[in-house]
Amino acid sequence: MLMQLARPQEEARVAIAGPLQLAVIIPTFNEAANVVPLLDKLSAALVGYHWEAIFVDDNSPDGTADLVREIGQKDTHVRVIHRIGRRGLSSAVVEGMLATSAPILAVVDGDLQHDETALPKMVSAIENDEADIAIGTRYAKGGSVGQWNKLRHRASQGATWLGQKILRVGLSDPMSGFMAIRRETLMAALPRLSGVGFKILLDIVASLPTPPRIAEVPYVFRSRLNGESKADSMIALEYISLLIDKTIGRFIPTRLVSFLAVGGLGVVVHLSVLGTMLALGASFMSGQFAAVATAIAFNFFLNNRFTYRDRRLKGWKMVQGLLTFYLVSAVGAIANIGIGNWVHQMDSQWWLAGIAGVVVGAVWNFAASSFVTWRK
Ligand code: GDD
Ligand code: MN
Numbered sequence: 001m002l003m004q005l006a007r008p009q010e011e012a013r014v015a016i017a018g019p020l021q022l023a024v025i026i027p028t029f030n031e032a033a034n035v036v037p038l039l040d041k042l043s044a045a046l047v048g049y050h051w052e053a054i055f056v057d058d059n060s061p062d063g064t065a066d067l068v069r070e071i072g073q074k075d076t077h078v079r080v081i082h083r084i085g086r087r088g089l090s091s092a093v094v095e096g097m098l099a100t101s102a103p104i105l106a107v108v109d110g111d112l113q114h115d116e117t118a119l120p121k122m123v124s125a126i127e128n129d130e131a132d133i134a135i136g137t138r139y140a141k142g143g144s145v146g147q148w149n150k151l152r153h154r155a156s157q158g159a160t161w162l163g164q165k166i167l168r169v170g171l172s173d174p175m176s177g178f179m180a181i182r183r184e185t186l187m188a189a190l191p192r193l194s195g196v197g198f199k200i201l202l203d204i205v206a207s208l209p210t211p212p213r214i215a216e217v218p219y220v221f222r223s224r225l226n227g228e229s230k231a232d233s234m235i236a237l238e239y240i241s242l243l244i245d246k247t248i249g250r251f252i253p254t255r256l257v258s259f260l261a262v263g264g265l266g267v268v269v270h271l272s273v274l275g276t277m278l279a280l281g282a283s284f285m286s287g288q289f290a291a292v293a294t295a296i297a298f299n300f301f302l303n304n305r306f307t308y309r310d311r312r313l314k315g316w317k318m319v320q321g322l323l324t325f326y327l328v329s330a331v332g333a334i335a336n337i338g339i340g341n342w343v344h345q346m347d348s349q350w351w352l353a354g355i356a357g358v359v360v361g362a363v364w365n366f367a368a369s370s371f372v373t374w375r376k
Pocket of ligand 2: 109111113224
């Protein structure tokens with residue numbers, strides 16, 4: 001496979017001396033078939049620039065990293081950062097940007113969907129100090145999403161609208177992953193960067209202390225020829241977590257928000273099970289028991305999948321995790337009842353006592369499960 005893709009190279013792609021001007025960061029996961037065509041297209045588009053290519057590959061099973069290394073032996077302007085045991089488009093892009101000395105950083109998808117002929121315009125907007133970030137946009141005049149089905153189009157529009165409203169960024173295509181940025185601008189965003197999910201541009205713009213000057217360069221999104229897209233429902237959730245982190249995340253940890261949201265769904269599960277059991281003629285006591293047991297298991301699985309997706313328990317560890325989560329939740333329930341009673345003795349407002357119990361119980365469950373069930 002590798003032998004077929006790599007081809008002998010008599011001359012390096014970048015033959016210019018003088019200081020390094022530009023780095024093109026290319027995040028990849030299973031893009032082996034696209035590496036050589038992409039490098040050829042970039043070389044043609046960036047003639048006259050002294051640039052380097054940094055591939056950031058998350059240990060793709062198709063051997064993308066090996067292929068890039070093979071090319072890099074002859075062409076030292078092609079480098080790879082090979083990450084093991086990690087995934088994530090945004091974090092890959094940031095690592096690539098931090099691994100180069102170039103003053104201007106461009107990001108291009110590794111699947112040929114971004115039109116590299118827009119790059120010179122984007123880069124010169126920054127060189128000429130017209131902008132701090134130049135964005136390849138599909139939604140301005142002259143740009144388009146190309147061939148997309150209705151559903152994907154709608155989903156992208158919805159996410160774009162949400163990003164624009166919530167983060168109050170005036171970009172026509174905040175979801176774009178095609179951009180060029182001045183190094184100083186990246187540095188200014190780094191301290192507050194979330195680094196989660198797929199949307200690095202939105203993350204950078206929302207993390208900057210002052211609004212950047214933006215240039216938008218329209219392009220037509222190509223369809224994918226080789227390999228497949230990694231966008232899935234998990235990516236949508238990571239997008240929501242990015243929006244949370246960039247808004248209320250300054251005050252409450254995103255994990256806690258997720259844990260509480262799961263807890264809210266758990267209440268719904270609890271009531272449904274209880275209602276069903278009672279309708280089937282069970283006693284209140286046994287209905288409650290079944291409801292609590294089901295809701296806790298439900299919360300465990302959801303938290304394991306979403307809240308703690310980065311520490312997700314699998315196989316035998318998952319059984320252990322479920323048991324410790326039952327223990328933690330039992331202590332949480334006792335704390336809930338105890339605190340509730342205690343507040344109720346001091347203040348006769350029943351709802352205040354109830355809320356106090358719930359808050360203490362929830363915070364306990366969150367803190368204890370993060371140390372016991374999903375221990376790092
Ligand atoms: N290192 C790394 N790790 N790379 C990844 C990962 C990952 O976990 N997931 C995806 N990539 C790489 C892919 O290999 C590809 O080169 C690029 O990131 C984009 O991923 P796709 O799976 O092709 O996503 P897409 O086509 O839905 O969306 C992309 O293009 C949009 C249009 O500009 C993304 O870049 C979006 O952010 C962008 O808006
Ligand atoms: Mn793509």
